[in-house]
Amino acid sequence: MVTRYDVKVRRIYEGVLETDGTRILVDRLWPRGLAKEKASIDEWCKAVAPSPALRKWYGHDPGLFEDFSRRYRIELQAPESSAAVERLRTTAGRGPLTLLTATKDPNISAAAVLCALINEGREWP
Numbered sequence: 823m824v825t826r827y828d829v830k831v832r833r834i835y836e837g838v839l840e841t842d843g844t845r846i847l848v849d850r851l852w853p854r855g856l857a858k859e860k861a862s863i864d865e866w867c868k869a870v871a872p873s874p875a876l877r878k879w880y881g882h883d884p885g886l887f888e889d890f891s892r893r894y895r896i897e898l899q900a901p902e903s904s905a906a907v908e909r910l911r912t913t914a915g916r917g918p919l920t921l922l923t924a925t926k927d928p929n930i931s932a933a934a935v936l937c938a939l940i941n942e943g944r945e946w947p
Contacts, residue, residue, distance in 0.1 A: 826941050827911070827914035827915060827919065827940060827941055828843065828914070828917070828918040828919065829914050829918075829919045829920075829921065829937045829940050829941060830842075830918075830919075830920050830921070830937070831920070831921050831922075831923065831928045831929075831931065831933040831934050831936075831937050832920050832921075832922060832923075832928060833922070833923060833924065833925070833926075833928055834847060834849075834853050834856060834861060834863070834922040834923065834924050835853065835856065835924070838862045839920075841918060842918065842920040843917045843918025843919055843920060844864045844865075844913050844916075844917065844918070844919050844920070845862060845863045845864050845865075845920045845922055846863065846864060846865045846866070846867050846910065846913070846919065846920070846921055846922060847861070847863045847865070847866045847867065847922045847923075848867050848870050848871060848921050848922065848923060848932065848933050848936055849868075849871055849922075849923050849924055849925075849932075849933075850868050850871035850872070850874070850877070851924075852866075853924035854924065856924075863922060867906055867909075867910065869902050869903055869905075869906035870898065870903055870906045870907060870910065870932075870936055871932060872890075872894050872897060872932050873897055876890070876893055876894060876897060877932075882925060882926070882927065882930060882931070884927075884930055887930045890935075891935045894932055894935050895935065895939065898939065907936070907939060907940070910936065910940055911940050914940050919940075921933040921936055921937055
């Protein structure tokens with residue numbers, strides 16, 4: 823049986839909601855124009871961010887999202903990334919988890935892929 827968690831994806835620039843629970847930034851780069859003391863995050867998990875090469879190739883082109891998702895999931899199988907995904911899943915098991923990203927459209931972001939991955943079973947990609 824696979825447990826579904828209360829995981830959501832939001833832009834880091836949006837205000838904090840009471841329902842956010844644990845707030846984790848999952849981008850490799852710090853969000854432009856946002857002071858660290860105003861970020862309201864519990865953790866910055868760079869280990870799950872896509873590689874710079876993959877991020878640049880993707881460029882948040884909606885037409886490439888499916889291929890990006892597949893390539894990103896392969897990257898997440900690396901030991902450090904895989905362990906970080908498991909830590910996120912453990913955190914989600916304790917209560918609501920919000921994955922934060924600076925991307926303009928979080929629905930086609932690495933955070934959206936992570937959200938789906940956390941809610942899948944341990945057998946992935």
